[in-house]
Amino acid sequence: MDRRGFLSRASSIAMGAGLVGGYGVFAAMAGRFLYPARPSLKGWLFVIDVASMKPGASLTYTAPDGATIAVARQGLTGQVGDFIALSSTCPHLGCKVHWEGQNQRFFCPCHNGAFDPSGKAIAGPPKEAGQSLGRYPLRIENGLLFIEVPLEGLPGQEEA
Numbered sequence: 334m335d336r337r338g339f340l341s342r343a344s345s346i347a348m349g350a351g352l353v354g355g356y357g358v359f360a361a362m363a364g365r366f367l368y369p370a371r372p373s374l375k376g377w378l379f380v381i382d383v384a385s386m387k388p389g390a391s392l393t394y395t396a397p398d399g400a401t402i403a404v405a406r407q408g409l410t411g412q413v414g415d416f417i418a419l420s421s422t423c424p425h426l427g428c429k430v431h432w433e434g435q436n437q438r439f440f441c442p443c444h445n446g447a448f449d450p451s452g453k454a455i456a457g458p459p460k461e462a463g464q465s466l467g468r469y470p471l472r473i474e475n476g477l478l479f480i481e482v483p484l485e486g487l488p489g490q491e492e493a
């Protein structure tokens with residue numbers, strides 16, 4: 334094979350590979366559009382007996398998927414509005430935040446990030462980036478506090 338023939342064949346192979354790759358990416362994107370990922374299954378899980386959590390107290394709840402959640406009691410009424418459940422993973426770089434009752438804020442020690450009692454960023458890199466803490470729904474039934482979380486990780490909830 335002469336040089337011209339070799340270059341012609343090599344460029345044809347490269348063009349063919351490019352077309353196959355391009356159509357492959359298009360097919361993958363079309364597949365994701367036509368068959369979106371299954372939404373995660375959520376459920377209500379028990380957290381604590383409402384009476385045993387004093388105003389100003391907080392606890393760390395670990396969801397079945399391994400996410401850690403700060404659950405804090407901020408009021409005295411005994412209603413669900415007294416409680417808040419926020420992701421304890423800082424949206425900046427993923428360090429753990431904790432509730433500081435005396436300062437009425439969630440604090441991230443890694444870069445002095447701070448969040449108000451509702452999880453809104455008020456200081457540090459999360460404030461500059463407008464990143465708040467993720468919030469989880471809560472409800473009270475018969476004096477017991479429940480949280481709605483993804484159920485992946487619970488026995489019997491694995492993907493088929």
Ligand code: FES
Pocket residue numbers: 423424425426427428441442443444445446457458459
């Ligand atoms: S990781 Fe929380 S402020 Fe940087």
